[in-house]
Amino acid sequence: MSCTDSGTAQSPVRVLHVLHDSRRSGVPAVAANLILALDRSTVTASALFAYEGVYSEELRARGVQVWSMGKRLPFIWRLNRFLMNFKLATLVRSFDVVHAHSVKCAWSVIVAKALGAVVVFHLHELPGTVGPLLRRAIAAADCVVFCSHTCAAHYSAIPARSRRVLVNAVDPASFPPVAETPRRRIVMVASINKGKGQDLLLEAFSRLPQKDVELYFYGTTGLSAHGYVAGLKRAVQTRGLAGRVFFPGPTADIRSVLKESTLLVHTSWRESFGMALVEAMASGVPVIAQDMEGMSEVVLDGVTGYLVPPGDVECLTDRISRLLDTPSLRSRFGAAGRALVRQEYSVQSRVSEYVELCHDLNAGRGMR
Secondary structure, three states, rough: EEEEOOOOOOOOOEEEEEOOOOOOOHHHHHHHHHHHHHOOEEEEEEEEOOOOOHHHHHHHOOOOOEEEEEOOOOOOOOHHHHHHHHHHHHHHHHOOOEEEEHHHHHHHHHHHHOOOOEEEEEEEOOOOOOOOHHHHHHHHHOEEEEHHHHHHOOOOOOOOOOEEEOOEEEOOOOOOOOOOOOEEEEEEEOOOHHHHHHHHHHHHHHOOOOOOEEEEOOOOOOOOHHHHHHHHHHHHHHHHOOOEEEEEOOOOOHHHHHOOOEEEEEOOOOOOOOHHHHHHHHOOOOEEEEEEOOHHHHOOOOOOEEEEOOOOOOHHHHHHHHHHHHHHHHHHHHHHHHHHHHHHHHHHHHHHHHHHHHHHHHHHOOOO
């Protein structure tokens, strides 16, 4: 039993996680992994979502108290993030700590602090510019948590009361090992937009000598990216790739997708971490990513997969082709990836760090 200095048992710290999204994406995945791994005798976690989605449903089904602002309706869904703060105002006094995830919850940090809450601001993104609102939220939070060392370095010059790094993690046991199937599938799991570089992967795919391979782009498409996606689909037609390249949208079951994948490629131009890479490695799927911040923090080149020079289509094509043609190499990379995730990215290893953070904040110790 955990005890205080006086010998009396500690009550669990009540934490409200505030999230801008509940669809399949990296930020809610990180939060859900952590919430479900916690021992409720030490930290009792609840969640407030801007709208319903796969993660609000999963947490609710697992006994976590969840609130949301309803369905994600076309065109007006951004309003949910604003309305969420009114709901937050009614809940804040029932919790010891408010844990807001993502730069998109900067207003929630400010609202919670204005109402006297103890606030964690968990940053998962690398914005090109840190604007006044984000700076104000970072300065207001009792502790700013970063999802990776890459993320912490990105914000190192921004004043904050206290900082901690809580590297993203998964539950390795929840990812079944990849199953070899006759169908060879390359997958990319990320929101579909120019910044994620799906056009780079499509170009490399079109150059592959192997013609019995399929490519799946899993991910959400924002309003500003519809033109980009239309361009990708036109390229599929003009290059004779119809029937081999698919856009199934976001997946609600990443584990099933990875179980049937031959390899995962991530061509993003900016990442704070690369959650999809870790999830793929947890399933024993070899990975390929651009050799850039965040992704190079996760992928061990030549051990769990390959890192390729940014924008180098020729190298990307070569690495994909090599893995497709060498089952023994895929097996070796996959086994090394699973081992790395168990050693470095298991959510169980993050629980004690998070419990310590919550109790320190609740007690007002060590955070100044």
